Amino acid sequence: MSNAAIRQRAITGPRAPVPPAHGATVAFIVERLRDDILAGRLQPGSRLVESDLTSRFAVSRGPVREALRRLTADGLIEHWPHRGAVVRRLTEREIRELFLIRIEMEALAARLAAAADAFERRAGFVAAIQPIYADAPRNPCEYLKENAAFHDAVMALADNLQLRDLAARLQLPLIMAQVGDVLTPAVLNASVQEHRAVAQAILDCNSEAASARMRAHLERAAAVALRRVAERKA
Amino acid sequence: MSNAAIRQRAITGPRAPVPPAHGATVAFIVERLRDDILAGRLQPGSRLVESDLTSRFAVSRGPVREALRRLTADGLIEHWPHRGAVVRRLTEREIRELFLIRIEMEALAARLAAAADAFERRAGFVAAIQPIYADAPRNPCEYLKENAAFHDAVMALADNLQLRDLAARLQLPLIMAQVGDVLTPAVLNASVQEHRAVAQAILDCNSEAASARMRAHLERAAAVALRRVAERKA
DNA sequence: TCTCTCAATATTGTCCTACAATCGTCCTAC
DNA sequence: GTAGGACGATTGTAGGACAATATTGAGAGA
Structure with a gap:
């Protein structure tokens, strides 16, 4: 052979x-x-x-x-x-760098989303994020889907096509594939709560809060991912 | 034929x-x-x-x-x-969207640059930005080079390779927008002043100021570019 | 005269084969 | 043991062929 x-x-x-x-x-x-x-x-x-x-x-x-x-x-x-x-194997440095960028982009998206005033898009957003309000506990796979859908819904509401394109290139999925096994129930539940907080700010048209909460959400996610990478190296 | x-x-x-x-x-x-x-x-x-x-x-x-x-x-x-x-022909919307993103990315770079603590890189930054302190008036072509060098120096000091890559991609299309002929002496002089202000904040290790001034600089640049596009359409 | 349909044309998408250039490795000679 | 060379595996490029699609323009019909 x-x-x-x-x-x-x-x-x-x-x-x-x-x-x-x-x-x-x-x-x-x-x-x-x-x-x-x-x-x-x-x-x-x-x-x-x-x-x-x-x-x-x-x-x-x-x-x-x-x-x-x-x-x-x-x-x-x-x-x-x-x-x-x-x-591609992402190095710790690359993951750190990508998260820094992603934080800014998603914070921008959240700000724009909160400021969006198109009726239909807001309605679409509400419909798209319904899963985050489910009470049932998620398994990691379900959460990853819910997470992707939530962030994509924010992007859609922000209505910046270039931003959406660019965000897709920032390898969050790849990062998750490489450190995905860190999604404990506690981490996971915290993330869902953070999603709800961001969503609330967006629904309230509170740009500053939406941006800040999204930033906090991703900063925590970055910390979790980087801790995982550090563990693996050890 | x-x-x-x-x-x-x-x-x-x-x-x-x-x-x-x-x-x-x-x-x-x-x-x-x-x-x-x-x-x-x-x-x-x-x-x-x-x-x-x-x-x-x-x-x-x-x-x-x-x-x-x-x-x-x-x-x-x-x-x-x-x-x-x-x-590619950039639409007004695309230019607006790209600038929104670029503002965040450059503001992030300025913040990181101000927080950078590596001696050699700070020294390299100082050396690279010397041209912005020249008193002689610039012609548009000279300014464009000086501008590119300045922003690149900030990126280098920020030391985020992914960000630098991304910024390059965000810049190219803007050059294509051919805003060269809106660079009146007044606009040009204002830009140089803004560069100096950003540089000062970075040299002072003042992240907040660096970020805010960079943001202001690019917001003005975006306004100029968009005005140019609007004029052309008319 | 205008519009619509359809064939001719220009161009891209894919396949195939062949060969040159390069990288990595092993093997030999010193 | 190391430097150097030969070799195999793989990629980079060439060139020709045909299929599939978009565009265009001419002709038929309203």
């Missing part, structure tokens, strides 16, 4: 089940790889060899290379000349 | 003078196109047809497509399926 075949088996079994329609090949590959990375099926540091991917997805090198480029642009993988692509 | 040949002539003359070394083809193309766009030789809305570029740079479609993808990631061009790439 060839090297490539062995690596392929090691990653995700025989091959892609359903080939995509014409014009969607690249998007298809990107989606699959993104899922694999964020779900942890592809660990940080895993190599992504073009020939493996061509056989796994049954496509030519063109789309594979393009998919790798997009994932690089998204920051999910790293690409070195003549050495290929590997799943 | 073919369509492609006509378009090629229209853009930059016969062909690339010096082909790049192996492994640098894409970077070469990206550089050339970036320059053309930022220098205005390629106007917003100009189409970038793959076959034109292959003949202009005497390379195959692979590197061309990759270069276009990178420029897309940088926000310099727009890419639509089956319709190709065009030089």
